[in-house]
Amino acid sequence: MFKNLPRHIVLDILQYLSIQDILRMRRVSRQLWMIIQAHYQMGLFQCGSQIDLSKYKVKGVMLQIVAKDSGVSKHKPMQNYLMKLCSGRIELSYYDSAYQRVGSDEIVYVVQRGKEKEIVRNLEIVGFSPSSISSQMDCHQLYVQLSKISIESILILLIQKMSINSSHISVQVGPFYEGEGAWSLSLKALINKQAATQQLEQLQKQTGGNLDTEWGFVLALKTIDGKAQELQKFLNEKFNPILEEENITMKTHSEGTALWLSFQLKPEEMEEIKEGFNMVFAQGLEEFAEKNENSIQMLLSSNTDFTFASELLKKGDRLMSVVMKSLKFVLKLDLAQDLAQTIKSVLENLEPDAANEPPMSLFLKFKNFKVDLEFKSSDDCPEFIRQNGFFGKKIQKWIQDGDAAIQDEQGIAILKQIQENLPNMEIDFYFTIPNFLAVSGNAKLPGVAQFLLEYGNIIDKL
Amino acid sequence: MKFNTQDGQAFEIADETLKYFTKVCKTNVETLNLTSINSRIMKKVVQYCEIHQEDDIIPEIQKPLLSNNLYEIVGFKDAEYITNLEFEELLHIIKAAELLGINTLVDLSCAQFAIKIRGKSPEQIKSYLSSKMHKTDEEFQRQRDGENMAKIQQMQSSD
Incomplete structure (x- = not known):
């Protein structure tokens, strides 16, 4: 029906609608959306209020970014742009062409083309509703999981979020790890049955059949200081019994400096994850099917991580390419935020007071697809440790008062052991669901365990 | 001034009503053939102008809309006039009003059109418009x- 109306009338109608309603029009008709884009001369993006985390509930951002011309050079300004915007370093007034708060936890920013000349001129930023994804992981659910927290469940929690993120995510934690405590992942997401099977076969072969690779996730910890066997022994003796109480099987395999761990998840948990993936795929596919072949080709060719997807494209299997592309898109852009929020929520839940005290106030900054988590001022952190102790005030007092039970001492020991090793570790990980998905990645996570150890009261949850 | 509609019906419009026909009111033409407007739509258009015959000014409608209740946004007679019209009818009224230069009717119809799609999901909008x-x-x-x-x-x- 819009097609039957003169363009200016269409725009007249749109003037009566909110930005959110206008954004929604992109799914009503492509032609209508083109009129909107052309008229407003703007890149739009909608974000789940990452601008000021203290004021809003963060659910994560879903961005769909399409570079109008090819070339990786466009990613850099985009990264800078998001980083600045999300860390609040750009005053809103600079982008004051229009912005509108929608609801209690959602903001739509309208950025006029030309205002940020180097960025939006070459990029088209379109936002869409995050509801289908964010509903999977609300705070309530998170805290329910945390009520029975263990190192393993923290890892699962992170891996669950992380594994469905592609490309590079870096997390910087702690006062001493700034600049070095990077956790970068490079995932190859394979939703191809054959590729997943090959991955598993290779993994089985590599670990001499000592691991459960049927389903679950496997970590390969590469120590660079030769503590693999020591850590393996420790984990088998101390950590495994705790996991067994939760009906989770951990198997280990060491080889030189590498230590492999496999965690076999309960089938029902795996089903939940599957459902989550299905939602992501469905959403991504629907979104991405709107795009034409050329844009897929362009984006695939600009992403070296997705060589597999490129191969599929070469074979002319467009649908699979679309799926792959959707995967990349949704996972790369949206859930990276989710991961950051998860980490933040975990940390805040562990030590709520610490997160709110001025020298320790956490903030997240999103560097495009990279997520950095750091303290506001690293200079203040040693002072905090001096005042509050290595484990944080609460735990320090708890230990000093002699309230630590045997189980808790074990927990501290486990954390210490991991702490001693993890800072120097590099991890390869594989996340597999047979015939459905295999995600592999590499992570360098110096400092994460130490960070959790120092500032988290997770020990009393063990 | 006389208007002949698409389906051959003639409408005599008095000067008090004609003042809203901004595109034709100052011309010297006596009869105008409206090949794209049928009598049903023309009646509605004339009706709008007649209900505003006495008005010196018709207030502008606030943008964007803050409510889905047109009665809270425009005057009672405008709301009465425009609500309950189907999409297709609105569409024709918009076109006719546009052609004749009845800007306030264009605005009112656009606002009503927007109310119908405001807050709706893309699927709902599509189904409304699908016919x-x-x-x-x-x-x-x-x-x-x-x-x-x-x-x-x-x-x-x-x-």
């Missing part, structure tokens, strides 16, 4: 993707 909407590129694409998926499933099952 008159041609298949979009997106739908064609979805159809093609569906066909491809079926082919792949067929190939996989034959493997």
